[in-house]
Amino acid sequence: MRAWVVDRPGPIGSGPLVAVDRPVPEPAAGEVGVRVLACGVCRTDLHLAEGDLAPRGERVVPGHEIVGEVTGLGPGASRFRPGDRIGAAWLRGTCGSCRFCRAGRENLCPRARFTGWDADGGYAEHAVVPEAWAYRLPADLDPVTAAPLLCAGIVGYRALRTAELPPGGRLGIYGFGASAHVVAQVAIAQGARVHVLTRAGTARRLALELGAVSAGPADGVPPEPLDAAITFAPVGELVPVALRALDAGGTLAVAGIHLTPIPELDYGRELFRERTLRSVTAHTRADGEEFLRLATALRLRPRTVRRRLQDAAATLADLAADRITGAAVLDPAAGPADGA
Known part of the structure; x- marks a missing residue:
């Protein structure tokens, strides 16, 4: 599959984001595999690429505003079925047992894990997502419209x-x-x-x-x-x-x-x-569920700029230079006409 990784963090002009070919990842226990339909481009991705945030792994795939279609289930995964539309956001997992998790403040968990930082994210054609941290999305919601809601929102x-x-x-x-x-x-x-x-x-x-x-x-x-x-x-x-x-x-x-x-x-x-x-530190799953219900009720429609997956590095450069108005979204299925 096509994917982008943060190779050597540094100024965006130095080319920290590198395109690679990787095997399609297999979901582990409690995870689902997804075909990425869209992935929003967040300023946090820029901070990761430029080294403002210290890397937590080598050559990690960034991207944490993922809209995807479930393609497979890992052992024990039962919340979703193949074909379901789901979203993945920044917070990817917590310990579940610390005083913050027990108090409903899981965003402050000292062992929290994050999509596109601790584990590969959505600047790719496929990804894996822990099912307990995924959001069910309406099948008729445009993926490009939905993507920014998952972190920016x-x-x-x-x-x-x-x-x-x-x-x-x-x-x-x-x-x-x-x-x-x-x-x-x-x-x-x-x-x-x-x-x-x-x-x-x-x-x-x-x-x-x-x-x-x-x-x-x-x-x-x-x-x-x-x-x-x-x-x-x-x-x-x-x-x-x-x-x-x-x-x-x-x-x-x-x-x-x-x-x-x-x-x-x-x-x-x-x-x-x-x-x-x-x-403000990250978010909780309760925040996500509450906001997505509100977004549906208010019919929120982010202003989006659709970009091709192959243009991820150029899109981050545009974000750094304030050339993006609204939210940029990578679309793995986008053709040449969508790259503007």
Whole structure:
């Protein structure tokens, strides 16, 4: 099968992603084999390729927004049947016995495993997925549309909840990529006033198309104080900027697995008056199930850019250079006309 692996992590221009031919993987106990129908391209994949996240194995296949069709069952696997449509997300497994797992906070498990980091992911024609960590998807849901929901959507939804936005509140979103543009749709559908702050002009235009009240530069000031904010851009310098934009009692949620250093904070300007700074770590299966039900009810449709599997390296380079508006999705079945 065709696949991509992270060979030698480094700047995306150095070619850290390498195309390879590999045997189709066989599902082990409790796993299912899937034919990959689509795999979303996440900024975390870029962090892995560039070495911002230390490799956890040699030549791992990245990709953790997998939509696939079940092709085979490993020993003991019984939750799905061949032909079923399923999704796989970032969190791939936990110990199930630590204090976090027992408390329903499996996202904090110290022995958690992640798709495309600890085990091969979806930048390939086939993959294997632990059945206990897979999501059942409607057969009629377009795979390219569904793929970004599986990480950008789920983790973004957790970030929105972590920010504790009150009903009808004022939300600031810093950075407007795959996750942010899904979260904005959820917040707007629930009655929030959304202000987007991001450096890319195309992303600002998309934000306004989706119903944002305003869209300005990443280091700008929203036109009204915010009840809550989320930073999706992996830029630590935006943390004090977003804190200063909060009203009294507001909460800033920092989403993303990697962040450049945060400057020294000024207590009086940025934290006083009970402003709260929180981080977001992965997601739980409950988050995934809840968000996917909500996405169906709201008929969420991420703005996607379909790319060929063979163009995975070029797609990551485009993501690094802010040339992707919305969410990029790799389609193993895509032909030349879909590579734009």
